[in-house]
Amino acid sequence: MSTPKILVAYGSRNGSTAGIAEMIAAAFEKRGLEAEVRPAGQVRDAGAYRAVVLGGALYNARWHPAARAFARRHAGKLAGTPVWLFSSGPLDDSADTKEIPAVRHAADAMRKLAAREHVTFGGCLTSEAKGFIARSIVRNGRGGDFRNPERVEVWAAKIAGELA
Numbered sequence: 001m002s003t004p005k006i007l008v009a010y011g012s013r014n015g016s017t018a019g020i021a022e023m024i025a026a027a028f029e030k031r032g033l034e035a036e037v038r039p040a041g042q043v044r045d046a047g048a049y050r051a052v053v054l055g056g057a058l059y060n061a062r063w064h065p066a067a068r069a070f071a072r073r074h075a076g077k078l079a080g081t082p083v084w085l086f087s088s089g090p091l092d093d094s095a096d097t098k099e100i101p102a103v104r105h106a107a108d109a110m111r112k113l114a115a116r117e118h119v120t121f122g123g124c125l126t127s128e129a130k131g132f133i134a135r136s137i138v139r140n141g142r143g144g145d146f147r148n149p150e151r152v153e154v155w156a157a158k159i160a161g162e163l164a
């Protein structure tokens with residue numbers, strides 16, 4: 001039987017957290033580990049994977065609802081599975097320069113899933129974003145892409161090392 005894959009699940013409104021999930025999966029694949037990227041709401045059997053990485057976008061200091069629901073729905077099945085969490089949000093370089101603690105729902109998910117670690121990555125907001133508030137943030141010059149592919153890759157490489 002082939003080795004099960006690593007699941008990289010995400011909750012994303014405007015696609016940038018999905019992009020980070022893709023970067024993480026690519027880093028796993030580069031190291032010979034098979035990975036599957038899926039929207040958190042579309043995962044059926046979370047227990048079928050050898051490890052799970054779950055990420056959620058931050059909106060008004062709340063973790064994306066799909067990431068929260070994933071933690072609630074699948075906690076029972078993930079008892080023996082190593083889990084890592086990430087959040088993506090800050091629209092500046094703060095995520096790269098200091099440790100940003102998990103917001104309440106992400107901290108709850110840490111406990112529910114006995115996750116090994118939580119990290120916060122910088123976010124991204126462009127004029128394509130959904131919603132008036134989002135677009136006015138961009139219009140006021142406070143948008144941009146603050147994701148840091150290098151830092152994401154270093155984190156994924158560390159996880160790959162733990163799974164080797």
Ligand SMILES: Cc1cc2nc3c(=O)[nH]c(=O)nc-3n(C[C@H](O)[C@H](O)[C@H](O)COP(=O)(O)O)c2cc1C
Pocket residue numbers: 011012013014015016017018057058059060061062088089090091122123124125133134137
């Ligand atoms: C209305 C609004 C509220 C936001 N609130 C937060 C927040 O509380 N904390 C944070 O770090 N980023 C916040 N952000 C930035 C988003 O988290 C960032 O754009 C993120 O990359 C979005 O992810 P997504 O593209 O996957 O939806 C907010 C953005 C918008 C438009």
